[in-house]
Amino acid sequence: MQSSTFPPSNRASATLQQGPAWNLIQQVKQQPRYNPKSHPDGLINLSGTINNLMADWMSKHAKDYLQFTTSELSYSPLAGSNELLEAAAGFFNRFFHPADPVLADHVLAANGVTSLINIIAWVLYNSGDSILYTTPNFYMLDYNLGVRNNIITIPISTTSIKCPFNTAGLIPVLDSAIQSHSDISCRMLFLCNPSNPQKGCYSKETLKALAAWCAERNMHLVVNKIYTISTFDNTSFSSILTIPVRQNMHCLYSLSKNFNLGSARVSFLVSRNLQIRAAVSKLTSLTVFSDVFVSRFLSQLDLVQDYLDTYRPRLAEAYHHTFAGHGHTGCFQLVFTQEPRATELAIQQIQAAINKLDERKRLDA
Numbered sequence: 001m002q003s004s005t006f007p008p009s010n011r012a013s014a015t016l017q018q019g020p021a022w023n024l025i026q027q028v029k030q031q032p033r034y035n036p037k038s039h040p041d042g043l044i045n046l047s048g049t050i051n052n053l054m055a056d057w058m059s060k061h062a063k064d065y066l067q068f069t070t071s072e073l074s075y076s077p078l079a080g081s082n083e084l085l086e087a088a089a090g091f092f093n094r095f096f097h098p099a100d101p102v103l104a105d106h107v108l109a110a111n112g113v114t115s116l117i118n119i120i121a122w123v124l125y126n127s128g129d130s131i132l133y134t135t136p137n138f139y140m141l142d143y144n145l146g147v148r149n150n151i152i153t154i155p156i157s158t159t160s161i162k163c164p165f166n167t168a169g170l171i172p173v174l175d176s177a178i179q180s181h182s183d184i185s186c187r188m189l190f191l192c193n194p195s196n197p198q199k200g201c202y203s204k205e206t207l208k209a210l211a212a213w214c215a216e217r218n219m220h221l222v223v224n225k226i227y228t229i230s231t232f233d234n235t236s237f238s239s240i241l242t243i244p245v246r247q248n249m250h251c252l253y254s255l256s257k258n259f260n261l262g263s264a265r266v267s268f269l270v271s272r273n274l275q276i277r278a279a280v281s282k283l284t285s286l287t288v289f290s291d292v293f294v295s296r297f298l299s300q301l302d303l304v305q306d307y308l309d310t311y312r313p314r315l316a317e318a319y320h321h322t323f324a325g326h327g328h329t330g331c332f333q334l335v336f337t338q339e340p341r342a343t344e345l346a347i348q349q350i351q352a353a354i355n356k357l358d359e360r361k362r363l364d365a
């Protein structure tokens with residue numbers, strides 16, 4: 001990129017040089033995308049999770065919620081209208097089995113988990129503090145946590161732990177991370193549950209132990225549960241809401257993945273900590289279209305139930321279809337929510353790339 005005479009700040013300039021993976025993603029954005037008719041050789045985008053499994057259901061129902069009155073188009077509360085927060089609380093109570101009922105007062109709305117991660121990091125850390133997060137985690141996490149906040153992020157690899165979702169495996173690794181960074185105060189442990197890209201889930205006991213571990217160290221536990229409802233085949237899953245409330249626990253959720261409503265940019269923070277909610281609410285700015293649309297949808301809990309009853313079997317089928325005959329390798333977990341043909345092509349392309357690498361290795365040996 002050519003440097004300009006009037007560049008942005010040094011910290012903003014640094015975000016323009018994010019390394020080879022980032023550069024590759026930018027290049028890939030210029031390529032035509034796969035389309036079965038116009039671009040059968042186009043690229044299949046695996047850089048984000050897109051969930052097309054329920055497009056027919058959504059297009060049938062969404063249009064009922066896309067009518068707006070002029071009064072609805074004026075300003076509305078920037079951290080969510082009462083209707084939206086009530087609907088979200090009802091949604092969490094029905095589908096997340098909280099240990100203590102969630103009230104509308106415990107919920108704030110924002111525009112996406114991406115934005116909430118950035119905000120919560122700013123709200124929780126003091127200058128020079130650090131944030132722990134487990135890896136592998138999703139690609140943008142480190143950037144979202146640190147970019148505007150100048151935070152020291154400490155990724156903790158769990159790849160060598162036999163059971164990365166159990167207390168016995170995880171706590172010693174966290175203890176050792178704290179010991180080896182004893183000169184820095186850790187303010188937060190950030191988890192993704194269910195985990196992307198590992199696919200595993202933390203048990204209720206593990207979440208309880210992690211919340212207690214954080215509380216003993218005056219740390220906050222922030223859990224991103226964006227994939228919560230996308231479990232199937234009786235996968236055992238416990239949301240952070242199922243454990244007794246603590247003031248240091250905060251959870252993040254959005255409709256981008258389970259409902260494929262990424263463009264609505266609606267996310268929720270659920271926290272019983274009044275001061276944290278007050279600080280977050282100064283930084284959120286939800287658009288009224290999204291607020292109205294999502295409050296209409298989430299307030300119809302039987303309709304949401306119908307969505308899930310249709311979605312989960314489809315997800316299970318897509319998963320088994322993808323895995324059948326393709327082995328159980330990590331990268332294939334990423335592709336099963338795309339349309340079936342795209343999934344097959346993606347697997348072929350990945351397989352061809354792996355074969356090429358194997359061949360090169362063989363020749364180099």
Ligand SMILES: Cc1ncc(COP(=O)(O)O)c(C=O)c1O
Nearest residue numbers: 049112113114138196226254256
């Ligand atoms: C684990 C995880 N969290 C958050 C996001 C982004 O969520 P949102 O669309 O709500 O900003 C993604 C998107 O890929 C993700 O995989």
